[in-house]
Amino acid sequence: MYKNIFSPESIAEAVEALQTGIPFAIWETFYVTVVATLLALVLGLPLGVLLVAGEKNGVLPLPAWLLSVLNTVINLLRSIPFLILMIMVFPLSRLLIGTTVGTTATIVPLVVAAFPFIARLVEGSLREVDPNIIEAAQSMGATPLQIICKVMIPESVPGLISNVTIALTTILGYSAMSGIIGGGGLGKIAIDYGYYRYKYLVMYIAVILLIILVQVFQSVGTKLSVKSDKRLKG
Amino acid sequence: MIEIKHLSKTFDTAAGQVAALQDVSLSINDGDIYGIIGMSGAGKSTLVRCINMLERPTEGQVIVNGQNLGTLTPAQLRAARRDITMIFQQFNLLMQRNCLQNVCFPMELAGVKKAEAQKRAIELLELVGLPDKAKAYPAQLSGGQQQRVAIARALATDPKVLLCDEATSALDPTTTHQILSLIKEINKKLGITVVIITHQMSVVKEICSHVAILDGGVVAESGLVSTVFSAPKSAAARRLVFPGAVDEKISDPLQEQRVRLVFRDSKITGVPLVARLASEHGIMANVISASTQAISEEVYGSMLLGIPKGQLTEAREFLSAFPNIQYEEVGEHV
Numbered sequence: 050m051y052k053n054i055f056s057p058e059s060i061a062e063a064v065e066a067l068q069t070g071i072p073f074a075i076w077e078t079f080y081v082t083v084v085a086t087l088l089a090l091v092l093g094l095p096l097g098v099l100l101v102a103g104e105k106n107g108v109l110p111l112p113a114w115l116l117s118v119l120n121t122v123i124n125l126l127r128s129i130p131f132l133i134l135m136i137m138v139f140p141l142s143r144l145l146i147g148t149t150v151g152t153t154a155t156i157v158p159l160v161v162a163a164f165p166f167i168a169r170l171v172e173g174s175l176r177e178v179d180p181n182i183i184e185a186a187q188s189m190g191a192t193p194l195q196i197i198c199k200v201m202i203p204e205s206v207p208g209l210i211s212n213v214t215i216a217l218t219t220i221l222g223y224s225a226m227s228g229i230i231g232g233g234g235l236g237k238i239a240i241d242y243g244y245y246r247y248k249y250l251v252m253y254i255a256v257i258l259l260i261i262l263v264q265v266f267q268s269v270g271t272k273l274s275v276k277s278d279k280r281l282k283g
Numbered sequence: 284m285i286e287i288k289h290l291s292k293t294f295d296t297a298a299g300q301v302a303a304l305q306d307v308s309l310s311i312n313d314g315d316i317y318g319i320i321g322m323s324g325a326g327k328s329t330l331v332r333c334i335n336m337l338e339r340p341t342e343g344q345v346i347v348n349g350q351n352l353g354t355l356t357p358a359q360l361r362a363a364r365r366d367i368t369m370i371f372q373q374f375n376l377l378m379q380r381n382c383l384q385n386v387c388f389p390m391e392l393a394g395v396k397k398a399e400a401q402k403r404a405i406e407l408l409e410l411v412g413l414p415d416k417a418k419a420y421p422a423q424l425s426g427g428q429q430q431r432v433a434i435a436r437a438l439a440t441d442p443k444v445l446l447c448d449e450a451t452s453a454l455d456p457t458t459t460h461q462i463l464s465l466i467k468e469i470n471k472k473l474g475i476t477v478v479i480i481t482h483q484m485s486v487v488k489e490i491c492s493h494v495a496i497l498d499g500g501v502v503a504e505s506g507l508v509s510t511v512f513s514a515p516k517s518a519a520a521r522r523l524v525f526p527g528a529v530d531e532k533i534s535d536p537l538q539e540q541r542v543r544l545v546f547r548d549s550k551i552t553g554v555p556l557v558a559r560l561a562s563e564h565g566i567m568a569n570v571i572s573a574s575t576q577a578i579s580e581e582v583y584g585s586m587l588l589g590i591p592k593g594q595l596t597e598a599r600e601f602l603s604a605f606p607n608i609q610y611e612e613v614g615e616h617v
Contacts, residue, residue, distance in 0.1 A: 185375035188335055189368065189389040189440070190361035199391070204379050279420040280378045
């Protein structure tokens with residue numbers, strides 16, 4: 050299978066791919082991942098906040114039924130395999146973007162898959178805020194909204210940043226899958242060349258580039274998280 | 284003025300209902316430094332949380348400056364809380380904000396303009412002795428410094444009442460002393476009523492004017508520190524004033540009756556009591572323990588004697604005749 054992987058022809062092809070398709074694919078992957086993560090954050094952050102603040106002893110208690118509906122929806126969305134979810138949200142993509150194919154259209158399933166994940170990650174980060182600090186804010190006459198915006202979220206920023214980084218790298222992995230439904234990016238290159246045309250060298254290059262992207266996201270995320278944490282400036 | 288009237292608090296736990304406080308009534312006058320002392324589990328923290336309604340009482344009322352806190356709307360309660368601020372054992376500073384931002388925080392909540400808030404925060408940091416720490420983060424400060432920042436933060440909204448929940452329990456003795464001096468200074472300078480929750484007798488002795496002893500959710504005794512501690516009546520108070528009461532276990536109870544004398548007045552020490560017992564009455568008293576302690580600027584002493592049982596009546600007559608000595612026979616059961 051890999052016999053001719055470094056043959057002059059495949060090297061020439063790889064060089065061509067690197068000059069033509071790949072630079073744009075890197076950009077597409079980057080764009081889809083970042084935009085999908087940001088949109089998922091817009092939905093997931095408030096949802097995660099509700100999960101913590103809305104508890105019985107939280108700062109903004111919600112009706113128990115509402116909380117269990119939210120939890121069920123999150124678990125439901127998280128149990129659908131992404132490959133199937135991509136197809137299931139076609140009607141939604143058509144409604145929002147007007148089409149189900151293309152790079153931008155893949156953002157829709159990515160957001161649908163990622164926001165429940167992000168909600169859970171946000172929930173985890175917010176739970177780590179010292180309840181005594183929240184009590185202190187209550188003793189100063191803070192409103193529930195002030196506690197959320199000025200205490201819970203700012204105090205968990207380092208944790209939120211590292212969790213968003215996890216989400217970013219996961220979404221990057223998912224975005225590679227979207228080549229199947231006509232999305233662009235490095236995933237599409239890897240599938241097109243490697244799976245459909247047996248051009249393994251290009252596939253490997255695409256995979257290596259994906260690995261590099263993950264490394265870059267992760268190390269930038271870790272640095273930002275550490276840098277933002279004022280508890281470590283001892 | 285803080286009036287706590289017939290306050291009870293019951294918690295529902297997995298093991299059933301637990302009564303943390305039962306029919307607690309106290310009144311705390313403006314400008315007092317009022318200590319609430321008790322062992323852990325006595326209900327002190329619950330009581331202090333009822334004063335600002337962080338904990339809703341199951342029964343009873345809390346009236347602060349004529350305002351019944353239990354009947355306020357959430358918005359009114361939040362406004363009332365700016366007048367009743369609190370400091371904590373673990374300081375509870377916002378770890379991601381620097382000291383200046385921490386002190387600004389309650390003003391930010393109250394909608395004070397940023398420039399104005401910062402100006403006041405700088406003044407407050409000066410008041411607590413940390414003018415150079417404005418830009419430092421809590422993690423860079425020692426426990427004592429963090430508590431100073433917490434005090435500055437608590438003073439930011441010009442409160443009438445400062446609640447201290449075990450505020451010195453996480454600090455070493457020297458730092459405890461410094462923080463208590465600061466609280467005393469603030470009490471004198473700004474006229475703020477201070478309520479101190481503690482399990483440390485030394486804290487009450489050092490700064491409190493009044494004290495309530497909480498034992499098993501009930502006020503065992505309350506009043507002026509000097510009154511309560513010079514002649515403790517309740518078992519809980521006696522445990523605090525004569526900790527352990529180990530001295531009462533020393534002499535041979537078959538031959539001697541143990542007698543506790545508490546001196547309410549430092550002048551009485553001019554009378555050589557034990558010597559007079561011996562020379563005038565021929566009673567050979569056995570001195571088991573004797574101590575002197577300073578309680579809020581006054582000096583009190585107590586002494587435990589072993590009196591031969593045959594001469595007990597005579598000794599009782601002699602010792603009870605002094606007006607400033609509290610005479611008490613102590614049994615084995617104590």
